[in-house]
Amino acid sequence: MQIIFNENLSRHNTMRVGGNADTLLLPESEDEMIRAYEETLEQKGRVFILGRGSNTIFRDDDFRGRIIKTTKACPRIKIVQSNRKSFRKRYLVEAGASVTNQSFLRFCRENNLAGPTYLQSVPGNIGGSIYMNAGTGIDEGLAISNTLKEVRVFDGRRIFTLPKESCGFLFRYSIFHKNHWLILSAIFELESKSGRKVEREIRSRMSFAKNWQDLGYPNTGSVFKEGYQHIEGLRGKRFGQAMFSIKSANWIINLGGAKTSEVLALVEWAIDLHEKMGYPKPVMEWIVR
Ligand SMILES: Cc1cc2nc3c(=O)[nH]c(=O)nc-3n(C[C@H](O)[C@H](O)[C@H](O)COP(=O)(O)OP(=O)(O)OC[C@H]3O[C@@H](n4cnc5c(N)ncnc54)[C@H](O)[C@@H]3O)c2cc1C
Incomplete structure (x- = not known):
């Protein structure tokens, strides 16, 4: 099993954001993956199971714990x-x-x-x-x-x-x-x-x-799973290097080197705007760690 210390997590999610993880484990078989998970739970360590990272963003702060990346373990x-x-x-x-x-x-x-x-x-x-x-x-x-x-x-x-x-x-x-x-x-x-x-x-x-999709920049697919409204002014709204796509509704892109805080500030801003305009609060689809 590959074990990487102090690994930059922006390499492991499609939005290309996030700080470092203490340890990233890349098990190469189902047994290895099970053992890695079991052992971490026994040690009462913090653990996150990661797939391709296409619906996950990591915070800018470092992840104190283990990421078990599952992309190699069970390919059959x-x-x-x-x-x-x-x-x-x-x-x-x-x-x-x-x-x-x-x-x-x-x-x-x-x-x-x-x-x-x-x-x-x-x-x-x-x-x-x-x-x-x-x-x-x-x-x-x-x-x-x-x-x-x-x-x-x-x-x-x-x-x-x-x-x-x-x-x-x-x-x-x-x-x-x-x-x-x-x-x-x-x-x-x-x-x-x-x-x-x-x-x-x-x-x-x-x-x-x-x-339909703005695939020219790193992204995490649709932002909200429920309640997104086509509000004028959302498209093109930008904080730092994170921007609501002009091409695709409900879609945030990383223009290059965006911070997770900028991405999440955009999400918060959009939620506030929905509430100010009297719409129900939209629900985010992504997993944030
Ligand atoms: C360009 C683009 C287009 C997209 N289009 C769609 C779409 O049309 N429809 C749609 O539904 N989604 C879409 N998505 C979102 C995303 O691709 C899906 O949610 C995808 O199924 C996530 O898979 P993943 O392996 O990347 O999961 P990750 O992002 O790695 O993980 C997602 C969650 O699953 C958990 N997880 C992963 N593997 C395991 C495991 N083996 N055991 C337990 N938990 C696990 C993680 O802990 C995390 O909580 C899109 C994303 C992008 C970037």
Whole structure:
């Protein structure tokens, strides 16, 4: 396992912000990841589990504790069961927490499976995406939980499996926000679909994302998960090197060297503006450590 001391966290989140972490651990197997988590809990140390950092920003102050980065530990993906004889062919696919959404969808395309193609534009891991219940906007109502069957987790003492009905999934929310369990892998239940159709859906999602999202600068995707209003004057508002994107609504970009305090000041400013204008308080989507 790679252990890095005094690591700059701006390298580990897509907004490219944050101070240093005392220790960053990069386990290279599921066992190593479990042991690292268990040991840290035993020592009553502060710990944060990190995926690709595409929904997480770190504060400017140093992180006193351990970051366990899960991007290398559980990369396996395989079909574990197929039911070709039933009217609707169904397959169970197991994916480790470190599998990226894009590799998961490549696997679906290659195996003619109807994967959640809207996740192609979501730059996260399966673990982080389950934690966040990543998906489309609330109006379209599609989320990773739709195709999930169960999630395998480690709670610090034992490994167990949770059926999706016990995961408390809501819009961009799951039971894992409350319980801080380590997500190890998940089983997805997928129907068959021709690889060419899957490829077409993936391409159409990417062209939608390109048109809508401001990808020219580091960012963390949508800022608010609920209550964002298209208020005149939000776009282009800037504190230091952090700015509400002019291209995309509900989107903050790092113009280069932004501080987390500048990013969060913009978030606070937008919340205040909503309240001053009589709108309900919008709810931030990001995880801030
Ligand atoms: C350009 C861009 C576009 C985006 N578009 C979308 C979109 O369309 N829809 C959408 O829903 N989101 C979107 N996002 C947000 C983000 O990509 C998703 O939330 C993604 O699923 C987060 O995955 P991650 O691996 O980066 O998680 P991280 O940011 O690393 O972590 C998120 C949370 O999950 C926890 N976590 C991560 N891995 C584990 C694990 N193995 N066990 C337990 N907890 C874990 C972390 O502790 C943290 O609390 C976008 C972000 C960007 C930058």
